[in-house]
Amino acid sequence: MNIKVQIISILFSFVFGIVFSLLTNINYRYLFSKNKIYKIFFTFIYILDATLLYFIIIKKINNGIVHLYFLLFIAIGFIVGLLKFTKYVNKLKMCLKSVKFKKK
Numbered sequence: 776m777n778i779k780v781q782i783i784s785i786l787f788s789f790v791f792g793i794v795f796s797l798l799t800n801i802n803y804r805y806l807f808s809k810n811k812i813y814k815i816f817f818t819f820i821y822i823l824d825a826t827l828l829y830f831i832i833i834k835k836i837n838n839g840i841v842h843l844y845f846l847l848f849i850a851i852g853f854i855v856g857l858l859k860f861t862k863y864v865n866k867l868k869m870c871l872k873s874v875k876f877k878k879k
Contacts, residue, residue, distance in 0.1 A: 780837045787836060788845040791829055792852020797860055798825070799853075801868075 798821075805817040829849075833839060 776837055776840060784833065784837050784842075784845055785848050787832065788848040789852040789855075791832075792849040792854075793856035793860070794852075795825055795849070796853045796856025800857075800860075800865075 802817070802821055805813065805821075808814050808817070830839065830841075833841060833845070
């Protein structure tokens with residue numbers, strides 16, 4: 776694998792970590808609900824979808840070769856997303872809760 780493909784893969788892994796962090800914040804109420812059946816179901820589906828999405832895209836980028844530093848950059852992206860974007864996601868949640876939908 777040449778250096779260009781590795782850099783693209785590292786950048787994608789970092790961005791995927793940030794997106795994964797944002798989606799985890801948005802899905803927080805489902806992933807950590809009181810009902811154990813919902814908790815197990817939503818956690819399983821969420822992790823399965825995220826993992827499949829990552830491997831499908833990484834297969835398109837570099838034929839599915841995953842290195843340890845790709846996983847490290849996912850973790851770094853997750854932490855950056857958690858620290859930087861949590862306040863924006865919370866504001867988005869507040870705005871969505873305040874929107875009233877018309878019943879037909």
